[in-house]
Amino acid sequence: MELRKISIRQAAEAVSCGDISAHQLIEETLKNCSVLNEGLNIFTHLAGIDALEQAKAVDRKIEKGERLPLAGLPVAVKDDICYGVLPTSFGSPAFKEFFSPYTATAVERLMDAGAIVIGKTNLDDMSLGSSTVTSPIGPTANPWDTERTAGSAGAAAVATGLCMLALESDSGGALRQGASHCGVIGLRPTTGRISRYGLNASSSSFGQIGITAISGENIISAMEVLSGFDSRDASTAICKEKPVGQDIVPETRELIIGYPAAAFDHLVPDLREVFEQARELYTELGFQFVDLELALLPEALQAYYVIALAESSSNHSRFDGVRFGAAEEAGDLEELYCESRGTILGREARRRSIFGTLLLSKGNYDLYYRQALKVWNLVRREFTDALTKCDLLMLPAVNKLPRLCSEEAGFPDHWSDDIFCAPVSLSGMPSLSLPAGQLGGLPVGMQLVGRPFSEEILAAACDRMVREIKLFPHGNS
Amino acid sequence: MISMSDAQQGLDKAIRVMKIKVALSEQEELDRELSVLLKWLEPMLTVDTAGTEQVLTSHDALNVVREDHARQGDLAELQEAAPDFAGGFYLVPPIIE
Numbered sequence: 001m002e003l004r005k006i007s008i009r010q011a012a013e014a015v016s017c018g019d020i021s022a023h024q025l026i027e028e029t030l031k032n033c034s035v036l037n038e039g040l041n042i043f044t045h046l047a048g049i050d051a052l053e054q055a056k057a058v059d060r061k062i063e064k065g066e067r068l069p070l071a072g073l074p075v076a077v078k079d080d081i082c083y084g085v086l087p088t089s090f091g092s093p094a095f096k097e098f099f100s101p102y103t104a105t106a107v108e109r110l111m112d113a114g115a116i117v118i119g120k121t122n123l124d125d126m127s128l129g130s131s132t133v134t135s136p137i138g139p140t141a142n143p144w145d146t147e148r149t150a151g152s153a154g155a156a157a158v159a160t161g162l163c164m165l166a167l168e169s170d171s172g173g174a175l176r177q178g179a180s181h182c183g184v185i186g187l188r189p190t191t192g193r194i195s196r197y198g199l200n201a202s203s204s205s206f207g208q209i210g211i212t213a214i215s216g217e218n219i220i221s222a223m224e225v226l227s228g229f230d231s232r233d234a235s236t237a238i239c240k241e242k243p244v245g246q247d248i249v250p251e252t253r254e255l256i257i258g259y260p261a262a263a264f265d266h267l268v269p270d271l272r273e274v275f276e277q278a279r280e281l282y283t284e285l286g287f288q289f290v291d292l293e294l295a296l297l298p299e300a301l302q303a304y305y306v307i308a309l310a311e312s313s314s315n316h317s318r319f320d321g322v323r324f325g326a327a328e329e330a331g332d333l334e335e336l337y338c339e340s341r342g343t344i345l346g347r348e349a350r351r352r353s354i355f356g357t358l359l360l361s362k363g364n365y366d367l368y369y370r371q372a373l374k375v376w377n378l379v380r381r382e383f384t385d386a387l388t389k390c391d392l393l394m395l396p397a398v399n400k401l402p403r404l405c406s407e408e409a410g411f412p413d414h415w416s417d418d419i420f421c422a423p424v425s426l427s428g429m430p431s432l433s434l435p436a437g438q439l440g441g442l443p444v445g446m447q448l449v450g451r452p453f454s455e456e457i458l459a460a461a462c463d464r465m466v467r468e469i470k471l472f473p474h475g476n477s
Numbered sequence: 478m479i480s481m482s483d484a485q486q487g488l489d490k491a492i493r494v495m496k497i498k499v500a501l502s503e504q505e506e507l508d509r510e511l512s513v514l515l516k517w518l519e520p521m522l523t524v525d526t527a528g529t530e531q532v533l534t535s536h537d538a539l540n541v542v543r544e545d546h547a548r549q550g551d552l553a554e555l556q557e558a559a560p561d562f563a564g565g566f567y568l569v570p571p572i573i574e
Contacts, residue, residue, distance in 0.1 A: 101572070191535040205535070235534075302521035313495065334496070342498030350497055354507060355514060357491035364479060364487065368518065373531030375524050380532065411510050412517055428535025452536055 001025060004161040004214055008073060008221040011164060012114070015072035016062055022055040022072025026116050029074045033118060033162050040141045040160070042153045043119040044079045045086045054116045061114070068114030069225060074163040075110055076154050079120040080127040081167055081209065082198035083107050090200050091123040093136045094325030094344035104198020105230045106167055106209045113225040118163060121153035123174075125346035128202055128312070130174035130417060131403055134348055139405045142181055144442050148402040152178020152186075154212045159184050165222050166212040171203045172304060173397070173421020175210045176433035180397035180445025183435045185462060186212045187219045188421075190452045191428035192237035194223075195230035202315050202352070203308040206425045215466070216432070216459030223455055237453075255461055257287050257448075258390035260294040266399060266419055274437035274444045275396060278465075285468050287461075290390050300379040300423035305415055306359055306372035313356030316349055351411075376426050383427035387451050392461060396420045397433040397445035424449050432458040434466055478519060484511055 001011065001020055015022050030051060037043050047054075051074075058072050082088050082100035089095045107117065125134040131149045132139040140153040143160050150156035154166025155178035168175040170188040179186025188210040201207020211222045230236045259279060264272050279289060321327060321340020330336035345353060359368045386393055399419050403409065409417075424431045429449050436446035450458045479487070488511055492499055499507065561568035 205533070296524070299521045299524050302518050306518065306521070317495070337496040338498040341496055345497060347503075350499065350503075351507065351510065353495050353497065354488065354491045354499075355511070357495050358484070358487045358511075361487055361491065363483070367479065367522065370531055371522060371524070371526060373533065374526035374529040375521055377529050377532040378524065378526065380536065411513060426535065 001028070002161060003029075003074070003164050007215065008070065008164055008213075008218045011073055012069055012071045015058075015114075016067065018062075022058040022062070022114075022116065023052060025072050026051050026055040026074060026118065029118055029162060036160050036162060039146065040143060040150070040156055041138055042121055042140050042150075042156050042160075042162070043076070044089055044091075044122050044137060046119040047086060047117055050085050051116050051118050054111070058114050058116065069221065070110060070165075071114040073115050073165070074118045075115045076119055076121045076157040076163040076166040077107055077117055078127075078152075078154055078166070078168040079123050080169050080200045081107060082200070083117060083120065085117070086120050088120070088200070089136075091125045091127055091135055092325075092344060092346065094319070094321070096136070098324060100198070102198065104209070105195035105232060106226055107198065109225050110165070110167070110222070115165070121157060121166060121168070123153065124348070126202060126316075126349045127169060127171075127174075127200065128346075128348045128352060129414060130172065130177045131409065131414070133403070133405065133407070133409070134346060141405060142402050142442075144181075144183065145402075147404055148442070149181070149405050150178060151181035151402055152212070155179045155182035155184050155186060158182070158212050158214055164213065164218060168210055168212055169199055169201060170208055170210045170421075170425070171201060171206040171308065172415075172418035172425060175212060176397045176421050176431060176445070176447060177417065179212055179433040180435075180443065181402040183443030183445075184212055184214055185216060185219055185466075186210060186433040186445075187223075187455065187458070188425070188431045189223070189227065189455055190237070190430045192235050193430070193453065193455070194226045195228075195233040195236050197230055197232040202349075203311045204315065205307060205311060206304070206422075208425075216434075216462035219432070219462075220456055220459045227455075255287055255392060255457070256390040257282070257289050258292045258386050258393045259289045260386070260393070260395065261291055263294055263297055263395060263420065266297070267396060268400070270439055271396070271400070271444065274439055275394075275446060278436040278446065279394070281468075282465055285464065287465075289394075292386050292389055294382060294386060294393075294395075294423070296375070296379050296382055297419060297423050299375055300426055301416070301419050303372040303375035303379065304418070304422035304426055305412075306368050307376065309352050309356035310360050310369055311356070312349070312352035313354070313360065316345060316353045319344055379423055379426045380428070383424070383429055383449070387429070387449075391450070391457065393447075393449040395424070395447045395449060397447045401439060401442050401444070420447065428452065430455050430458055432462055434462045478515060478522060481512055481515075484515060
């Protein structure tokens, strides 16, 4: 079964009807994983026998007449999301043997719906980044150009047809940028729409579990299972609006898209041209565009990083290195902490912890942290106001092509890569990254940003744009 | 914006507070990065936020599950639920074996 060419509904139906058993599908998938993983370095752990056992259990449920919306479908889970069956490393050597005593709600919900976890996907050290170049097992290569990074390993897994869905985290834009680099669809949902229970987020305010898939339709199939209140995560929203459902497909021709032209000035001319061409094509399809302004994008990025650094310093404080990691020989407890933390926290985690502490210290707290919280408010207002003038906002997902696997990011260039994604994270609004064009043979993605809880509209608009434009007539690599 | 000398003193303190051993070469690099960071953050400091409330969440649609009411707890019930209790301290079961 070629997972890239059929929808989740079709695949689940094929398994439910017995056209292919869940066991056969997963066996075939795992074989493909072994082959492709050697070249692309997508997985930190493959599930192997555990996935096959899960698949058998799904087949037994189907035999008993149970209807499962994701029957037997392979999913990948980023390695900062807890799954009790496989190690959860957070991208850190210190946790390479760590088995979480519990499983994230989002993973549980997928499994309850019949999905099979085939493996944990690669990530940057402590999930701090959007390139995987600081991963202890090395970067994940981009399926379109293996000299370059995939940005997100889950996106690479979806692009190569190894899974139908990838669960991934997104704080400043890792999921959306990865989807852009790999030519697939990535949704960061409305903050709180998918439970974060079991997500190891360095930034508590912005870390959100999202979905990567091959189409908007598949994203919504996953949202039907994933969204909703979770008593184990008090920050999940009880959505009082209509439930997620594929029967709610808006007439996308009528949609008005806000185009903040000045935002595109942050791009090099070649890249800007890709989005200008996309806008022309969408206009031909019947989408209407209005020009508007998002004046605070650079300052929003800076505010995001002040808050994210502060939260990193707090969240990383719990890693004392005594139980997990490098408990070194030391003269006293203080020395043991310093030695261990100096080892288990990677370069980026050390940088963020130290700078975060500095920005929270007396004298800096009001100047930087409080100011960032106020700018956050202004950014929220700016996005809310913009979405009173239009139904959706169009923004780039990336400011450059994926970096080379061998390339070390200069400071703070790798933070500037989040210029278009981090401000949306501050707004809390749903954002869907979809292919908008190509540059130098590599996919380039844009974001559609919608009002809170408007994921169905984003997905419907996305599918119309992608289907009509036929950006990748020969399929992915 | 804070002065560089204050910032560098603050950096030394932050390294101590965070209990992270940092090699001398890395500390020198952090010094350089700090000046870049403070410069990078300057535009945010110039945003006019007069009269703007600070926020702590992305939007207002999130739940408040229930109101927080102070009430008298049942000490005996709590003590019964714990494996042991002595001198005001509770023995709690291990979370991770």
